[in-house]
Amino acid sequence: MTSMNYKEIKFQLLLWVLLLFFISTGFILLPLGKKEIQIDPIQNLKEIRLLREIKPNPQVSIFATNFNRPNKIIYDGVGTFYVSDFQSNSVKTINANGQVSNLPLGGTRLNGPAGLALDSHSNLIIADEGNNQIKYQIRDDSFGTIGTGASGHQDGDFKTATFNAPIAMTLDPITNNIYVLEQNNADIRIIDFNKRTVSTFFGPNLWNSPRSKAGNSGFLKLPADIAFDRTGKILFVVDPGTHSVDYFYFADMHDRTFSLHHTLAGDNNPGFRNSGMKNPRGRGDLIPEFNAPTGIALNSKGEIFIGDSRNNLIRKIIITDTGGIITSGINPYGNGRNNTPLPPPPYGTLEAIAPIDPGGSTFFKVMQSTVSTVAGVPGVAGNANMINPFQSTFSAPGGLTFDSQGNLYICDFFNNMIRRITKL
Numbered sequence: 440m441t442s443m444n445y446k447e448i449k450f451q452l453l454l455w456v457l458l459l460f461f462i463s464t465g466f467i468l469l470p471l472g473k474k475e476i477q478i479d480p481i482q483n484l485k486e487i488r489l490l491r492e493i494k495p496n497p498q499v500s501i502f503a504t505n506f507n508r509p510n511k512i513i514y515d516g517v518g519t520f521y522v523s524d525f526q527s528n529s530v531k532t533i534n535a536n537g538q539v540s541n542l543p544l545g546g547t548r549l550n551g552p553a554g555l556a557l558d559s560h561s562n563l564i565i566a567d568e569g570n571n572q573i574k575y576q577i578r579d580d581s582f583g584t585i586g587t588g589a590s591g592h593q594d595g596d597f598k599t600a601t602f603n604a605p606i607a608m609t610l611d612p613i614t615n616n617i618y619v620l621e622q623n624n625a626d627i628r629i630i631d632f633n634k635r636t637v638s639t640f641f642g643p644n645l646w647n648s649p650r651s652k653a654g655n656s657g658f659l660k661l662p663a664d665i666a667f668d669r670t671g672k673i674l675f676v677v678d679p680g681t682h683s684v685d686y687f688y689f690a691d692m693h694d695r696t697f698s699l700h701h702t703l704a705g706d707n708n709p710g711f712r713n714s715g716m717k718n719p720r721g722r723g724d725l726i727p728e729f730n731a732p733t734g735i736a737l738n739s740k741g742e743i744f745i746g747d748s749r750n751n752l753i754r755k756i757i758i759t760d761t762g763g764i765i766t767s768g769i770n771p772y773g774n775g776r777n778n779t780p781l782p783p784p785p786y787g788t789l790e791a792i793a794p795i796d797p798g799g800s801t802f803f804k805v806m807q808s809t810v811s812t813v814a815g816v817p818g819v820a821g822n823a824n825m826i827n828p829f830q831s832t833f834s835a836p837g838g839l840t841f842d843s844q845g846n847l848y849i850c851d852f853f854n855n856m857i858r859r860i861t862k863l
Contacts (some may be wrong), residue, residue, distance in 0.1 A: 456481075495862050504855070566619065569590075605620070612671040616629050626639060626642025683702050688763070711729075735789060746839050747815075815829070
């Protein structure tokens with residue numbers, strides 16, 4: 440036996456000892472791509488059971504450039520992105536490779552285009568903010584017009600209706616109507632393409648109507664973006680005027696005229712604060728804060744992503760309690776009066792459990808959520824793409840959308856580019 444063979448035998452014996460040790464402890468950890476697996480010796484090392492998946496950090500990169508204040512972005516589901524380019528008064532398309540082209544508008548002139556939406560037939564709809572009109576696609580390069588062009592708030596047919604700075608839109612998955620958010624009117628309008636009419640869903644003139652009955656504030660102030668969840672039961676609005684994210688909860692999916700309005704996250708003050716930050720006075724957690732949020736998008740999991748423009752951050756909201764309607768005939772949390780207990784934070788206000796009928800037997804329980812940061816450095820503007828997403832920088836991130844693979848695309852407003860975050 441040579442010296443070399445003796446060393447090899449010792450090495451093999453050591454490996455067997457280690458193997459027996461790991462088997463005796465109950466598992467063996469082996470690398471498998473980005474996962475760790477468990478091999479159960481009881482099943483003769485054949486049963487493989489997943490211990491945990493190691494999720495890589497989100498990756499921030501530049502997807503497309505050559506914009507002039509990109510405002511809103513949407514994805515058509517088959518490979519094309521549409522971007523409203525505010526200062527160039529145009530809508531641009533981006534293919535899957537990041538190539539940018541001007542969308543032919545067939546002579547239609549835009550003035551500060553903002554919100555974009557696709558109807559149920561994938562026709563493009565444009566909120567022409569500066570012209571106080573809505574432009575809708577008839578054919579590939581032909582567009583019709585909704586609204587007179589005068590600033591105002593007049594419901595009616597497509598020729599007589601008026602808008603005031605329509606800034607964002609979303610498709611109602613239940614009715615296929617388009618909901619239009621108006622910044623200057625601080626309201627929400629509905630476009631019905633079947634009836635060819637414009638009506639008002641929510642606004643200051645509807646306060647104390649059933650449409651805004653159980654809200655903690657009756658008004659929007661300077662709303663900037665709007666989005667339905669996939670079910671059509673909840674409509675979300677980001678409002679940089681109140682530095683908050685609000686929602687409208689449809690108690691009856693078939694009655695789109697009745698909804699309950701409340702704030703989901705934010706406390707009406709500009710700032711930066713995630714969930715879990717403790718109150719130094721020992722009164723529970725502090726309420727999360729935003730600073731002029733201007734963009735919103737939901738992924739396939741129902742997670743909400745926010746373009747927090749003045750914080751230069753991408754934030755995420757996870758709903759941990761969907762709330763809803765309580766019809767037991769008794770308010771299970773009490774109403775805070777006559778020594779009846781209030782619910783624990785964040786339900787520590789009378790409006791968190793609000794009666795919605797005159798007899799007080801039906802109640803609206805607000806949602807509960809957590810807020811975190813996905814990418815960016817709080818308050819720091821820039822265009823850095825770093826391996827660590829919390830070292831990447833943005834400059835007034837606004838409009839957001841997701842592609843079919845769950846990648847997030849961001850209108851990086853002052854950087855004049857579209858950024859992408861993968862591996863979310």
